[in-house]
Every structure is written in C-alpha cells, then in structure tokens.
Amino acid sequence: MRLQKLLVLIIGLITTFALVAAACGNDDDDGAAAPSTSEQQSSGSDAQPAPAGTVSGSVTISGSSTVEPISVRVAELFEDVQPDVAVTVDGPGTGDGFKLFCAGETDISDASRQIKDSEAEDCAESGVEWVELRVGIDGIAVMTGESNPVECVTFNDIYGLVGPESTGFGSWSDAGSLGLATSDLPDADLDIYGPGEESGTFDSFIEIVLEDIADERGQDATTRPDYNANADDNVIIQGIQSSDTSFGWVGFAFAANASGVKLLDVDGGDGCVGANANTIASGEYPVSRSLYIYVNKAKAEASPAVSAYVDFYMSDEGLGTAVADVGYVNLTDEAKGATRANWAGR
C-alpha cells in the first residue's frame, strides 16, 4: 500500500513538473512574440531613413568552416551599414564549398587553402571566373610549462608526442620510439592538453602538422585519444601551466595573451621559428595557414549587394576588426594592401 502511495506521489510530481514547465513555456512564448515583432518593426523603420547609396539583395557564401566565423562576423558588422542585404553563410568544408562555387550556386567561397587545380578546372568548365582574396591567418601556438628545457620541436616530434601512434606514451622521450627522426627530447612526464574534436583548432592542427606524416605512415589523420581535451581554451592554458613538462596547443590569438606558459619554437623543415604576430603574418611560423575567400567575378559585377559586401570585407572593419574578433591573426599591412589590390584589379 505504501509503495503504491509513493508511486502515485512520484507520478503526481512528474505531472506537476510537466505542467509547470508547460506553463513557463507559455510565458516564454508570450514574451517572445512581443519583442520579435517589435524588433521587426524597428528594423523596418531603421531602413527608411537610410542614407543614399544603400543597396539591397542577397549574398550566398559557403565553404570552409574555419573561415565561416570571419565571413559571419563581417556580415554582422556590414548589417549595421547595409541592413537590407541578406548574407547567408554555410560551412560544409572547403572542398564542398568549391563544388557549389564552381557550379555557380554561391557568390563567395570560404577556403582554408588555395583552390586546387582540379577545382579550378571545374570552375573554368562552367565559366565561373573568380578572384582570390587572402583575408587572415589561422595560427596555432604549441606550448609547454615555463621551466621545461625544451625550446623547439619539429613536426616529427609533435607527431611522436600526440600523433595517432603515440597512444599510451607517458614520457617526452617516447616520441623517438616510432622510428621517426626526432629531436633529443628529455625523459620527462608528458601531460597533454588540447582542444577537443568539436574545435576548429583541433582540425587545423591535424591538417597542418599531423596529416602528411600520418598519410606517409598509413595512419588515420587524427591525434592520440588519451589526452586532456577541453573546449575551453582557458582550461587548456591552466592545464599547461599546472605542469613543467606539459604539452599543448591552442589558437595563437588566445595563447598570445596567456602567462605562465612557454610558446615553443617549431621547425617545419626550415629551422626553428618562434610564434609571434610577425612570423605568423609572414608565413614563416609553420603551424599556420592562410585563409581565403574566392569571389565569383560575374556575380560581383551583376549584384551590388555582393560587391558592397566584399568592399566592406576589404575595409579595416573586415580584414582588421572582424578577423581579430573571431580569434584569427590579422594580415600584415602589406599583405592587406595586396589583398585590396587584388580586389580592386579584378
């Protein structure tokens, strides 16, 4: 009997919870209806006194998920200037983006690498002419604890420390056991902290550092699974600080402001290079890559919305503010000039 009463009580509680939740939901909905309509009204009234030279239309962008946040951020800043231009950005990946771009389905393609010859042929076949614009740099800082004697690591070293074949390695010197030519690493505890699979930095790190070596050795291009993965860069930095012989990586823009960690030099084949804004912007620092947008020339010609958007992209708000806002490294002034010249001379 008592058990039955308890059951009744539990079921009653669940029902009450469901009802309360439903009631709250109603409140939420009521709250939603009001502000969203008022917002639409206000955006409508904003549009009326807009200055001369306003354009309207739509811009369709697809491509790299790494570049996606930059294009979205540019669109958000652009919205304040040209509220009637609807910019839609998708991020299925650089390759998929170029397929759509060369089929003429998108106006702009985001890319975390330059267009491949085969992709350029597809574009040529369907008569899509494009202009390539370098917009920013994705740099990744490789770090360790402040008092670690190691100063510089090669790509082989990194592969030996965190590559797919290093699963279970507990010491820095274990990296040499894979038969790769590695630096002389100390026999010290190896504590690894890095971004998890959901992070774009995780993918970039694999593509830049690990992929080629893994392909050569017939391995999957990924990291070892047994490290401290975290989505929050702050937690990764704290982890690296907590041990003298830690190893880890985060996006450069974030690491640049961190204290209590040592940024390792990286040797990508041309000697050890330290990570700083200059070496990344110049491309000397090897764990970095340029980010591009490709603009369909004919569409930019035909649509004032597309050309106005790219014009804005080329401004300091685009190449400067937007790129930095979402955590990437700005181009040098010289490189910005080259990009702008490319756009102007299309």
Place this chain on the structure above:
Amino acid sequence: MAKARLVGDRTNKVMVQAMERRSTDVRGRVFQISLLVTLLVSLFILAVLIVDVVMDGWGILTGRPGGFLGGTMRSLSDDPKLGVHQALVGTFWIAVFVAVLAFPIGIGAAIWLEEYAPKNRFTRFIELNIRNLAGVPSIVYGLLGLFLFVNHLEGVTGGKSIASAGITLAILVLPIVVITAQEAIRAVPQGLKEGAYGVGATKWTMIRSQVLPYAAPGILTGTLLSMSRGIGEAAPLLLVGAVSGRLGRDSGFFDFGDINADAFMAMPVIIVEWVQNSGRDPGFAEAAAAAIVVLLVFVILMNATAIFLRNHFENKRG
C-alpha cells in the same frame, strides 16, 4: 471440470498456508521494490539531464528571455542579438509539414492495412517493410530528401528549403505513424464493430463512427510522439539546406513566402552548431544549453496538447 477443481485446490492450499504461517510475501515484495528502483533510476537520469541543462542555460533564459527567443544566429556568444528566432520558425514549419503530410497519409495507410487489406503475402510484405523503414537511420532519409526533393523537385520545393526539410522529416516519421495508428486500430474491440454492422452500418460508417473515435486517443499519442522525434532530428536537415553560419533573413512565423526560400535553420541544428562553436568561444555552451531548454519546452508544449486532446477524446468515448 477437473482443471477447475485443480485450480481451486491450489488456491485453497495457498490460502491455508498464508493463514497458518502469516509469512509475508518476500519475493513479491522484492519484485515490487526492484521495479520501483528501475523507475527511480530512469527518473534520476532524466532529472540530472534537465537540471544540468537548465543550470547551464539559466543565465540567458532569465537574463534576456525575449532577446534570446527573438534573436538570430551570431558569430560571438556575447552578442546581445544572439538568439533562436530563426531556428524556432524553422522547427515550427517542419512540425506543420509533418502534421499536414505524415498524419493523414500515415493514418490512412493504417486504416487500409487494418480494415480493408486482405491478409495475404503481399500485405504482410508491406507491413514488414514499414517496420523496417521505422528503423532506417535518419541520415538515409536526409540523402533521400537531397536526391528527391532538393534536386529533382526543385521547382516545387525551391531546392534547399524548409519545404524540402519538412517533407523529408514527414517521410521519416511516416512509418512510425503507420505502426502506432495500426496498433490503436487493432485495439478496437471486435464487439463494437459487429454492433455497428448489426444495426446496418456500412463499412465506411462503421469505421467513421466506431473505429476512429475509439482509436483516436491511441492514434493521437503515437502521432505526436513521432512528431517529437521528427523535430529533434538534426542530421537529415544538414543535407537538405540547414545552414551552419548565418541565415540572411529572419522570417516571421507566418511568412508563407519563405517556405521554399533558399536555406533555413532549425532548433536541433542550431544546438549542434553552438556546441561546436563553444570550441572557439566558450560562451556558446551556455547558449546551446538555453536552446536545448527552448526545444524541450517546445516538445513539452506539443505533448501537453496531445495529452489534452487525448483526454478530450477519451471523455467523448465515455
């Protein structure tokens, strides 16, 4: 007779034992308690999930509920315009498509299979296939949607649009609707049907006046549960045009013209997207939790409607 006698004997014996020994039914008690434990375990997991997600999203949900429900997709988590309005509109329309397409077709198919179809190899084959279809991974339906509705019926659906997504998800839940409706119709007592025939009803009148009203609560529960499943799907939507970065337009709930406009957003997709964004901007984790709560409330509201309607029909049934 002999059998009845035997049962009577055994009952007698048990009664006598119970009276003599006054022992409690230990095994029955253990069984009852273990059942209660299973209930508590599942409730506990549910409670942990809900408490965790509500706590994570609390800041946004209480801080700016209107702004969050009215906002759009943004690149930075501390943007005051960040919100789920576009995704809510998308999910609302997908739910409408599922209701308008999957329910009548599914219930119609179920009535035919239960009441009209001859019981032969062919119908058994169809039923078997419907059951198999209910277990097909959702991404396969996404591929179907991409091939059929996005590429080949672009003229009707507008390509990668909310219409393509709605039709794809309607097809995804169709087998579940058919199966649950069949079960509900099968549960209608034979006596009711025979009674209707007895007073001279035709088959159609019998189905309309007896079978459907009696089966309505069961059909309703099944269909709305399948809708809850449908609007929680993210994978197929990514193939038929849900965008991951930014959606240029912010349609209202009743902007019919945008149903076949290019690109759309939906709640499950925005949740996936924000969880991924949390890698670059940890504040998105909070936004994702808040979006999960909004989706949960949406589903609870839908289920509450189902329960209300079911009670309504049950009362009518008497």
